[in-house]
Each structure stands twice: as structure tokens, then as C-alpha cells.
Amino acid sequence: MPAYVIFTRESTIDQSELDIYASMVPAARVGHEMTARVRYGAFEMLEGDPIEGCVVIEFPTMDAARNWYHSPAYQEAAQHRFAGSRYRAFLIQGVE
Template structure:
């Protein structure tokens, strides 16, 4: 079942660290079946606290999403993201469109 990684950027603390993260995170895609669906595009807050932006990435399964997140390449990038800003990040499993 398709799974999604959702990253919500609450606040930037170090733009330079986030620039390093962006390059390393792009490189960390290698060898993983992922599809970026939204990358800090136009954003409209409808409810709740406003965020600076969001990213949504699709994976074939939860296991593949977790494998990407836990990979050495992404973990190296992650250190820069955590130094650069405050985020909420979660994995969520999609639904079977035929059953919905």
C-alpha cells in the first residue's frame, strides 16, 4: 500500500544548514523508489497554526519509506535539517482507492 512521508516546516533557524540539507536530501533519493508530490509549493493555511511550508513524498510501501528515512545517506542529511529548522515529520499509509 502506498505510503507518504510528510514534512512540515514550522520555523527556519539556520538557512545555511537547510541549504546543505537540501543538497544531501536530494542525493539521498538514490536507490529509493520515491516520488516527490509537493516540495514547498504555494501554501494556503486553512486551519490551525501556520507553518512555513510542507513536503509530501510518496513511496510504494511503509517499509520503503522507513528504509529511505533510516538510510545512512538520509540520516546524514537529517542532521542538517534538524540544525536548520523545526519540523514535524510523519509517515502515513494511504488507502486502497478501489476500496475507498
């Protein structure tokens, strides 16, 4: 069953840290089956606090998503995301 990692960026703190993060993410994808479904496209807030943008990544399973997120390569990149912004991130199981 598919699974999705969803990131919502609430605020940018340091754009240079986000630029480093963006440069490291492609290497963190290697060896992981994943498809970006949303990447900072146009959006309209319908409810809740405003966000700056959203990313939705599809994985074949919850375990595949966890393996990518907790991989050393992604966690190394994520340190720059943490330093450069405030995000919310969560993993959710999809439907067939």
C-alpha cells in the same frame, strides 16, 4: 499500498544548514523508489498554527518509506535539517 512521508516546516533557524541539507538530499534518494508529490508550493492555512511550507513524498509501501528515512545517507542529511529548522514529520499509509 502507497505510503507518504510528510514534512511541515514550522520555522527556519539557520538557512545555511538548510542549504547543506538540500544539497545532500538528492544523494539520499539513490536506490529508493519515491516520488515527490508536494514541494513547498503555494498553500493556504485552514487550521492550526502557521507553517512555512510542506513536502509530501510518496513511496510504494510503509517499509520502503521507513528504509529511506532511516537510511544512513538520509539521516546524515537530516542532521542539517534538524540544525537549521523546526519540522514535523510523519509517515502515513495511503489508500488504493
